[in-house]
Amino acid sequence: MPRAILQNGEIRALEPLPDDWQEGDCLRVEKADDGDATADQIDRDFALLAQVCAESDAAEERLLWAALEQARAQSKAQVRRQMGLEG
Secondary structure (H helix, E strand, O other): OOOEEEEOOEEEEOOOOOOOOOOOOOOOOOOOOOOOOOHHHHHHHHHHHHHHHHOOOHHHHHHHHHHHHHHHHHHHHHHHHHOOOOO
């Protein structure tokens, strides 16, 4: 959903609107919660992250890292091909 601000009594889009939106379309506008996290929320999130990491399975970790390395290698190869550095 595109973000907008209220300025001089009018709603002004901060980013391009979806192509399928047409002049006169009915829209629902709600005040956004910008998600400014409090220190307590951040502490809870990091505690949860630490718990999830502590409970991870070593075999799954190896599979994850292998998949990340494969994706990284594929990305590099694709960029090299696009730049004409390899055939």
